[in-house]
Amino acid sequence: MAVEILKDRNPSRVGEVVLGATREEGGTRAYSLRVGGDPALPFHQFEGETVNRPAVALEVVDTVPEWPEELARCYRDVWQDPAQWAKKCVEEYRADLVYLRLEGADPEKGNRSPEECVATVKQVLAAVGAPLVVVGCGVAEKDNQVMEAIAEAAAGEKLLLGNAEPDNYRTLVAACMVHGHSVIAKSPLDINICKQLNILVTDMNLQSNRIVIDPSIGGLGYGIEYAFSIMERLRLGALQGDRMLAMPVLCTVGQETWRHKEAAAPEAEYPEWGAEAERGVMWEATAAAALLQAGAHILLMRHPRAATLTKALIDELARPTDF
Amino acid sequence: MLIIGERINGMFADIREALQKRDPRPVQEWARKQEEGGARALDLNVGPAVEDKIEAMKWLVEATQEVTGLMLCLDSTNFDAIEAGLEVCRNPAMINSTNAERDRIERAFPLAVKYGAKLIGLTMDRKGIPKDADTRLAFAMELVAAADEFGLPMEDLYLDPLILPANVGQDHGPEVLKTLQQIKLLASPPPRTVLGLSNVSQGCQDRSLLNRTFLALAMACGLDAAIADACDPLLTEVAAAAEVLLNQTIYCDSYVKMFRAR
Numbered sequence: 027m028a029v030e031i032l033k034d035r036n037p038s039r040v041g042e043v044v045l046g047a048t049r050e051e052g053g054t055r056a057y058s059l060r061v062g063g064d065p066a067l068p069f070h071q072f073e074g075e076t077v078n079r080p081a082v083a084l085e086v087v088d089t090v091p092e093w094p095e096e097l098a099r100c101y102r103d104v105w106q107d108p109a110q111w112a113k114k115c116v117e118e119y120r121a122d123l124v125y126l127r128l129e130g131a132d133p134e135k136g137n138r139s140p141e142e143c144v145a146t147v148k149q150v151l152a153a154v155g156a157p158l159v160v161v162g163c164g165v166a167e168k169d170n171q172v173m174e175a176i177a178e179a180a181a182g183e184k185l186l187l188g189n190a191e192p193d194n195y196r197t198l199v200a201a202c203m204v205h206g207h208s209v210i211a212k213s214p215l216d217i218n219i220c221k222q223l224n225i226l227v228t229d230m231n232l233q234s235n236r237i238v239i240d241p242s243i244g245g246l247g248y249g250i251e252y253a254f255s256i257m258e259r260l261r262l263g264a265l266q267g268d269r270m271l272a273m274p275v276l277c278t279v280g281q282e283t284w285r286h287k288e289a290a291a292p293e294a295e296y297p298e299w300g301a302e303a304e305r306g307v308m309w310e311a312t313a314a315a316a317l318l319q320a321g322a323h324i325l326l327m328r329h330p331r332a333a334t335l336t337k338a339l340i341d342e343l344a345r346p347t348d349f
Numbered sequence: 350m351l352i353i354g355e356r357i358n359g360m361f362a363d364i365r366e367a368l369q370k371r372d373p374r375p376v377q378e379w380a381r382k383q384e385e386g387g388a389r390a391l392d393l394n395v396g397p398a399v400e401d402k403i404e405a406m407k408w409l410v411e412a413t414q415e416v417t418g419l420m421l422c423l424d425s426t427n428f429d430a431i432e433a434g435l436e437v438c439r440n441p442a443m444i445n446s447t448n449a450e451r452d453r454i455e456r457a458f459p460l461a462v463k464y465g466a467k468l469i470g471l472t473m474d475r476k477g478i479p480k481d482a483d484t485r486l487a488f489a490m491e492l493v494a495a496a497d498e499f500g501l502p503m504e505d506l507y508l509d510p511l512i513l514p515a516n517v518g519q520d521h522g523p524e525v526l527k528t529l530q531q532i533k534l535l536a537s538p539p540p541r542t543v544l545g546l547s548n549v550s551q552g553c554q555d556r557s558l559l560n561r562t563f564l565a566l567a568m569a570c571g572l573d574a575a576i577a578d579a580c581d582p583l584l585t586e587v588a589a590a591a592e593v594l595l596n597q598t599i600y601c602d603s604y605v606k607m608f609r610a611r
Contacts, residue, residue, distance in 0.1 A: 225601060270607065
């Protein structure tokens with residue numbers, strides 16, 4: 027007897043967000059990317075196709091980062107220069123997107139001025155054709171100045187700018203509204219706050235198709251488990267028609283992976299954990315694989331080999347099935 | 350919780366007058382008010398006083414859909430009037446209602462299928478409202494079987510176990526709640542459930558209190574929809590809170606506002 031595949035029909039779908047604008051669309055990107063739009067659970071091809079493949083971004087920082095050797099090896103030759111770094115990510119490592127983090131704006135890590143940050147963004151825009159995600163240094167007051175200046179200077183590029191957080195979202199959201207960018211709405215691993223923040227942002231009249239959710243993931247143990255179930259509930263809510271949960275989801279996989287010693291510690295310290303050259307890469311790729319299953323749309327990654335493995339996995343998962 | 354606004358009904362003097370004069374303003378004003386209140390469908394009933402029910406229903410549908418995209422719930426015992434309304438209805442539609450009598454079933458189900466409308470089925474026959482849950486369930490089963498027979502998707506069938514006023518049939522309350530629970534076991538996917546909620550408080554004091562208390566009780570037993578007073582803010586607040594407490598929607602601080610705005 028033939029096995030009948032049980033198929034769920036969903037009354038709604040995840041919203042779609044466009045990242046980057048080409049010359050015809052008012053920007054300078056070589057292409058734009060669509061994320062989201064899913065009519066079903068992640069990769070349930072038999073219930074609804076993966077409309078847009080999840081996008082993989084590689085991270086560029088505007089200061090020389092203190093990264094473990096396995097990452098340093100990949101970027102040391104370019105990390106003095108964010109533009110060259112971005113170019114390497116796109117041309118050599120085939121990133122779909124560039125994720126630029128303006129760490130140097132932090133008053134305690136260089137205190138770069140908004141003008142200097144704008145110059146960095148412009149250099150990166152000139153160096154690559156890929157769409158850009160840009161976030162500040164995490165110090166709210168400074169980020170408001172910096173991101174406002176960037177939003178204005180890059181008007182029309184349809185950047186994805188972050189982070190709008192529950193206690194600091196108005197300035198960034200207003201800047202995105204005025205200059206045509208999208209915003210990352212970041213909540214602290216809490217689906218209720220996530221939903222409320224989306225309501226607050228849309229109350230400012232930014233359309234929901236210009237919001238991407240950063241649910242704050244973890245890179246191991248409890249953190250990633252909790253993130254997984256939050257993302258699952260987000261997707262289920264979106265498919266049931268809750269518009270305030272229906273935005274595409276972004277995950278800071280690279281940051282969360284490499285801050286754990288399990289991924290980054292040298293083999294000399296923990297010989298039983300195996301070779302560093304493999305361990306961190308596999309850790310990051312595995313975290314990405316789990317988060318894809320939970321419904322991630324944009325993966326912000328660090329190691330080029332982990333990114334390559336993830337893109338190959340997406341190709342496999344997004345392939346149409348026979349049933 | 351799907352709240353079906355009950356106010357556009359020829360039983361109310363202003364709507365009856367609007368129908369007689371063909372003045373769309375009161376109808377459209379109630380459509381807007383109920384939508385703002387949290388209604389996601391509007392019941393349309395021409396009432397007993399109108400002579401030409403067919404023309405009246407057509408006019409009511411057209412007047413209402415000029416100002417709202419909400420689902421319209423065409424409420425009449427006259428299937429010709431309902432079909433005339435369905436013919437001109439551009440919004441999603443619902444038929445209110447059939448009972449479990451065979452001749453009514455044979456007219457109502459094909460009509461719902463033909464127009465892609467949802468259908469309310471009352472768990473009764475010509476002998477009237479049953480006394481207990483078991484008899485209500487027997488009628489519910491006949492309606493479920495009819496959905497299968499005529500090809501109406503089970504999610505489009507809304508079964509109404511029929512509540513009586515608290516001061517008339519107090520013993521019916523628990524029977525209705527029991528029926529609601531068991532209806533969900535009749536098919537997979539299960540049929541949906543609906544109540545003419547305001548009937549529970551007909552002729553009673555503190556009507557809003559009885560309405561919203563019974564709404565919360567019924568939601569806990571699996572009620573999906575209610576034909577109700579969408580302009581009673583206390584009622585919609587209870588519906589919003591119950592959705593959260595029953596884990597039907599993700600909590601957020603603005604949950605009441607979101608219930609009305611969605």
